[in-house]
Amino acid sequence: MNDLASEQPAWVIGIDLGASKIALGLVDPQNRVIGRRRLPTLAPAGPQAAVARMAAAVAELRQAAPDERCVAGIGICSPGPLDHRSGVLIEPPNLTGWRDIPLRQMVADATGLPVRLEHDAKAAALGEYYYGAGRGAADMVYIVVGTGVGAAMIIGGELYRGPHNSAGEVGHITIDPAGDRCACGNVGCVETFTSGPALAARYARALASRHAPQAERPEIIHGELVTQRAAMGDPLALGVLAEAGEALGTAIASLAMLMDVDLYVIGSSVARCGDLLLEPARAAVPRHCFRSVASRVRIVCSELGDDGPILGCAWLARQLG
Amino acid sequence: MNDLASEQPAWVIGIDLGASKIALGLVDPQNRVIGRRRLPTLAPAGPQAAVARMAAAVAELRQAAPDERCVAGIGICSPGPLDHRSGVLIEPPNLTGWRDIPLRQMVADATGLPVRLEHDAKAAALGEYYYGAGRGAADMVYIVVGTGVGAAMIIGGELYRGPHNSAGEVGHITIDPAGDRCACGNVGCVETFTSGPALAARYARALASRHAPQAERPEIIHGELVTQRAAMGDPLALGVLAEAGEALGTAIASLAMLMDVDLYVIGSSVARCGDLLLEPARAAVPRHCFRSVASRVRIVCSELGDDGPILGCAWLARQLG
Numbered sequence: 001m002n003d004l005a006s007e008q009p010a011w012v013i014g015i016d017l018g019a020s021k022i023a024l025g026l027v028d029p030q031n032r033v034i035g036r037r038r039l040p041t042l043a044p045a046g047p048q049a050a051v052a053r054m055a056a057a058v059a060e061l062r063q064a065a066p067d068e069r070c071v072a073g074i075g076i077c078s079p080g081p082l083d084h085r086s087g088v089l090i091e092p093p094n095l096t097g098w099r100d101i102p103l104r105q106m107v108a109d110a111t112g113l114p115v116r117l118e119h120d121a122k123a124a125a126l127g128e129y130y131y132g133a134g135r136g137a138a139d140m141v142y143i144v145v146g147t148g149v150g151a152a153m154i155i156g157g158e159l160y161r162g163p164h165n166s167a168g169e170v171g172h173i174t175i176d177p178a179g180d181r182c183a184c185g186n187v188g189c190v191e192t193f194t195s196g197p198a199l200a201a202r203y204a205r206a207l208a209s210r211h212a213p214q215a216e217r218p219e220i221i222h223g224e225l226v227t228q229r230a231a232m233g234d235p236l237a238l239g240v241l242a243e244a245g246e247a248l249g250t251a252i253a254s255l256a257m258l259m260d261v262d263l264y265v266i267g268s269s270v271a272r273c274g275d276l277l278l279e280p281a282r283a284a285v286p287r288h289c290f291r292s293v294a295s296r297v298r299i300v301c302s303e304l305g306d307d308g309p310i311l312g313c314a315w316l317a318r319q320l321g
Numbered sequence: 322m323n324d325l326a327s328e329q330p331a332w333v334i335g336i337d338l339g340a341s342k343i344a345l346g347l348v349d350p351q352n353r354v355i356g357r358r359r360l361p362t363l364a365p366a367g368p369q370a371a372v373a374r375m376a377a378a379v380a381e382l383r384q385a386a387p388d389e390r391c392v393a394g395i396g397i398c399s400p401g402p403l404d405h406r407s408g409v410l411i412e413p414p415n416l417t418g419w420r421d422i423p424l425r426q427m428v429a430d431a432t433g434l435p436v437r438l439e440h441d442a443k444a445a446a447l448g449e450y451y452y453g454a455g456r457g458a459a460d461m462v463y464i465v466v467g468t469g470v471g472a473a474m475i476i477g478g479e480l481y482r483g484p485h486n487s488a489g490e491v492g493h494i495t496i497d498p499a500g501d502r503c504a505c506g507n508v509g510c511v512e513t514f515t516s517g518p519a520l521a522a523r524y525a526r527a528l529a530s531r532h533a534p535q536a537e538r539p540e541i542i543h544g545e546l547v548t549q550r551a552a553m554g555d556p557l558a559l560g561v562l563a564e565a566g567e568a569l570g571t572a573i574a575s576l577a578m579l580m581d582v583d584l585y586v587i588g589s590s591v592a593r594c595g596d597l598l599l600e601p602a603r604a605a606v607p608r609h610c611f612r613s614v615a616s617r618v619r620i621v622c623s624e625l626g627d628d629g630p631i632l633g634c635a636w637l638a639r640q641l642g
Binding site: 138139151156161162163164165166167168169170172173174175176177178184185186187250253254255257258259260261262287288289290291292293296 | 459460472477482483484485486487488489490491493494495496497498499505506507508571574575576578579580581582583608609610611612613614617
């Protein structure tokens with residue numbers, strides 16, 4: 001169960017470092033995001049410059065606390081791979097040129113505050129588990145459905161990382177050996193159905209099969225366009241989302257059969273279309289696992305949205321010291 | 322790591338209760354099976370009668386120990402579902418008419434020894450982990466490939482049971498949505514490729530497509546016949562085992578991607594055909610997960626065979642008191 005009693009009632013700062021933007025939030029002892037800052041990452045300018053701008057934003061946010069000395073620490077999350085223990089970014093593919101960056105130490109040096117580093121999906125999972133859709137659950141799987149598909153699993157209150165810290169790669173399990181080729185080199189991965197780029201590719205293909213080839217240029221189609229059109233009732237876009245949801249439900253059924261977890265919280269960009277994706281996923285689950293298991297599975301949207309990683313980082317910051 | 326130091330150097334007895342036979346073994350302090358007994362289960366005669374015959378065999382085995390007082394306890398395993406904490410068999414489908422049987426207490430009363438009850442696949446996994454193919458590993462998945470397909474997972478030295486004690490149902494994850502109908506009601510489960518009955522059904526179908534319908538009566542085909550013929554070079558049987566191995570490898574790849582475990586030990590009847598099944602499984606893994614993950618995955622045969630459950634039960638018995 002969520003052990004809220006162990007938390008310190010401190011003010012903390014959460015930082016969500018992404019490929020294109022950095023979101024910072026000042027979080028009060030009641031776990032409300034009181035102040036926010038949003039900066040461009042400008043990854044090619046390098047990590048030193050990014051950390052300097054983060055530190056300036058941290059200084060501004062601290063002034064919004066009752067006393068800037070009451071800010072106890074910082075949690076920061078970023079795309080992996082990273083080593084949460086040593087606080088080092090290894091070589092995130094979305095942050096070109098950043099390699100073996102001791103981010104935790106750099107942020108600590110620049111701000112004078114203690115810092116914890118975590119993978120972004122794991123931070124979002126912790127946020128939902130303690131403050132969002134996972135409140136009160138013992139076990140939860142958080143599934144990112146955005147540019148890629150991945151999962152962070154919380155089992156009995158602990159992140160399940162796996163011995164090589166690489167558990168939860170749900171986007172690349174095979175669910176259809178006759179499926180599309182995936183960027184990973186294999187065929188029929190969940191990500192070839194359910195990611196933003198997969199929605200775009202499948203919608204473009206569906207359009208091409210209906211229209212003259214020049215009716216819509218494929219390069220202007222992206223995942224958000226597909227979800228927008230589905231929301232407006234476009235039957236081709238709805239079909240693409242139904243396939244995406246079926247794939248997501250198949251993967252969740254496999255997770256439920258293997259891990260025996262009941263609650264699946266879906267977040268990130270594609271998840272914003274809500275039930276257009278989640279209803280086909282829920283419908284698929286009983287077709288891919290035991291009925292006794294399916295009857296326990298719940299698939300819900302993230303409650304915290306973009307605040308999930310910030311609140312998860314806030315939780316991590318509260319565990320410091 | 323396996324914590325051999327915590328074990329008591331006692332003599333113990335392991336009992337593997339199956340649908341058709343009961344195997345008992347007296348295990349010495351060096352974990353050798355010193356004496357064995359094998360009885361028919363005679364399930365329709367009921368659990369009382371079976372326990373009475375087990376107790377008689379236990380009394381015989383104790384006489385083979387240096388001093389019958391040095392036998393410290395009994396571990397017993399059986400098909401599930403069961404509650405290992407209360408020691409109750411719930412309603413095993415293979416033991417018709419046995420329902421809510423307090424087996425642990427019944428065996429303790431009949432023998433005067435302390436008893437622990439565990440699911441048979443989990444006991445076999447513990448046996449391999451401590452004394453067989455898993456020695457020295459931190460994490461291991463044991464996969465039963467027999468009449469059905471299931472798994473028992475040991476993570477950081479602990480059985481991973483899941484919150485409802487139903488983790489590891491690897492036989493019923495979907496790997497091919499265009500596959501065969503499974504006994505569970507769904508389509509394309511691992512078990513429709515890799516179990517003994519699946520080998521028989523697929524071989525019969527392959528024969529029927531090559532020969533006149535009467536060339537071989539399908540009712541005489543069983544899993545062991547298929548593995549025997551494959552061992553003799555029968556190309557149809559080899560093809561069926563190649564498909565079975567591919568399915569097993571796909572499932573292992575999913576487990577590796579989700580759970581991040583490296584070592585997979587394959588046991589039970591179909592696994593006896595060894596590399597005829599395991600080589601196609603190994604070849605399939607890199608086609609269904611990241612190369613970095615595939616490079617770590619090892620798929621090996623059970624080392625202990627039928628002694629696995631008995632030695633796992635012996636380990637459990639050593640944890641008593």
